Amino acid sequence: MIRKPTLRRRIVLPFVLLVLMIGVVGVAIVSFQVTGSVESAADTSLVRSSLRTNDRLASLENDRLQQLRAAAETSGVDSAVTRGDRAAIARLVSPIVGNAQPEHLGIRVLNLQGTSLVALHRDGSSVTTFSDGITYGTQPAVVHALHGDRDALGDKYLFLGTETTPVLYWVAPIWTETQNPSVVGAMLLGQPLTEIAPAISGSSSIVVGFYDSTGTALASSLPMMPSLSNGVRGTVTPDTAARLATEWQGKSYRMLVNDWTMRGIRLGFLAVAVTADDVTGSLNAIRLVLVALFGAIVLGTILIGLALADRITRPMDQLVASMRVVSAGDYSQRVAVESPDEIGYLATTFNEMAAALQRQIREREEAYFRNLEALARAIDARDPYTFEHSARVSAISLEIARSMELAPVQQEVLRRAGLLHDVGKIGVP
Numbered sequence: 228m229i230r231k232p233t234l235r236r237r238i239v240l241p242f243v244l245l246v247l248m249i250g251v252v253g254v255a256i257v258s259f260q261v262t263g264s265v266e267s268a269a270d271t272s273l274v275r276s277s278l279r280t281n282d283r284l285a286s287l288e289n290d291r292l293q294q295l296r297a298a299a300e301t302s303g304v305d306s307a308v309t310r311g312d313r314a315a316i317a318r319l320v321s322p323i324v325g326n327a328q329p330e331h332l333g334i335r336v337l338n339l340q341g342t343s344l345v346a347l348h349r350d351g352s353s354v355t356t357f358s359d360g361i362t363y364g365t366q367p368a369v370v371h372a373l374h375g376d377r378d379a380l381g382d383k384y385l386f387l388g389t390e391t392t393p394v395l396y397w398v399a400p401i402w403t404e405t406q407n408p409s410v411v412g413a414m415l416l417g418q419p420l421t422e423i424a425p426a427i428s429g430s431s432s433i434v435v436g437f438y439d440s441t442g443t444a445l446a447s448s449l450p451m452m453p454s455l456s457n458g459v460r461g462t463v464t465p466d467t468a469a470r471l472a473t474e475w476q477g478k479s480y481r482m483l484v485n486d487w488t489m490r491g492i493r494l495g496f497l498a499v500a501v502t503a504d505d506v507t508g509s510l511n512a513i514r515l516v517l518v519a520l521f522g523a524i525v526l527g528t529i530l531i532g533l534a535l536a537d538r539i540t541r542p543m544d545q546l547v548a549s550m551r552v553v554s555a556g557d558y559s560q561r562v563a564v565e566s567p568d569e570i571g572y573l574a575t576t577f578n579e580m581a582a583a584l585q586r587q588i589r590e591r592e593e594a595y596f597r598n599l600e601a602l603a604r605a606i607d608a609r610d611p612y613t614f615e616h617s618a619r620v621s622a623i624s625l626e627i628a629r630s631m632e633l634a635p636v637q638q639e640v641l642r643r644a645g646l647l648h649d650v651g652k653i654g655v656p
Contacts, residue, residue, distance in 0.1 A: 239532040283427035308412040335415040420446035438496040479503040621645030
């Protein structure tokens with residue numbers, strides 16, 4: 228059994244393998260480069276978001292210090308604190324609380340012992356005044372303020388209160404309005420961290436979270452922020468931030484954790500997170516485009532390879548088919564020469580070979596037939612009654628074959644058979 232030619236497969240297969248190798252390597256390299264660029268852009272965006280968040284926190288602190296300074300320096304507050312006149316203190320400070328932003332701002336006025344004389348809390352458009360007698364005398368920031376201490380940042384201090392919800396307090400001393408001023412009390416201005424976090428995030432796509440020194444989330448602009456691991460906390464320094472990928476509420480986030488220090492006091496950690504879904508979606512879209520482009524290139528290469536293989540192998544197939552016909556005995560078969568290249572040269576050589584074989588076979592057949600014809604005439608010549616009989620039989624047989632429209636080959640067979648039909652008489656006396 229003759230095996231089917233595999234030249235076409237041998238031509239196309241290297242194309243496919245080469246394109247697959249180049250495509251896989253190319254897609255991997257491009258994907259790596261693009262992934263690195265997208266990751267770098269995402270990290271840059273995260274760092275910028277963190278810097279803007281810290282700037283907003285600094286701006287918020289500046290606003291609170293201005294509000295605290297306005298309240299502590301309100302005329303008459305010092306004498307009201309000295310007298311312990313809660314009603315007068317509330318009357319003097321209440322307008323500042325009512326007109327200030329944000330909505331949940333609170334002010335406490337302390338005496339020299341650090342005990343709260345009166346507390347004012349704004350909730351919406353109303354100001355609530357109450358006296359709960361809470362003592363802050365052991366709080367270092369309050370102690371510094373009551374002593375009238377000053378540092379490089381002035382006489383204002385800060386601490387993190389741990390009431391029902393974490394509250395960030397700014398502390399200022401209340402000085403007397405005299406020629407030789409002295410401290411008669413302290414004023415606390417507080418704002419809940421749950422309100423500060425969304426205020427400094429600046430966007431719904433940016434999540435801000437405050438953590439204590441143990442990595443426990445105190446407040447965030449998005450609920451259920453995960454705690455910080457020991458490894459992350461150990462990485463963060465005043466000069467070094469920690470990057471990590473995390474997930475909560477079914478979304479992936481990239482988080483940058485910074486040291487949270489305000490007015491020289493280390494409070495814990497400040498984390499800024501942005502959703503990674505956009506980055507992941509962009510990477511997946513880029514990979515999909517690369518795969519689609521690679522698939523199109525592979526398909527195009529295969530089609531080109533098939534077309535080229537067909538252009539090369541089609542003349543070869545025709546040549547093989549003609550060789551089979553010639554090997555079966557039909558020496559008249561010829562191949563069309565379609566190109567002047569090596570395949571065309573091979574086809575021309577085959578045609579010349581077939582023509583030479585056909586010519587030699589014809590010459591041999593003619594010589595053989597002439598010998599037979601001479602033999603037949605010799606037989607007929609021995610018997611005067613049958614002289615030229617074989618020639619007449621041959622001629623009549625040929626006419627009958629032509630009338631029957633037999634093939635030329637069959638006609639020639641009948642003509643020769645007519646000449647030889649009495650060849651057996653050569654042995655008859």
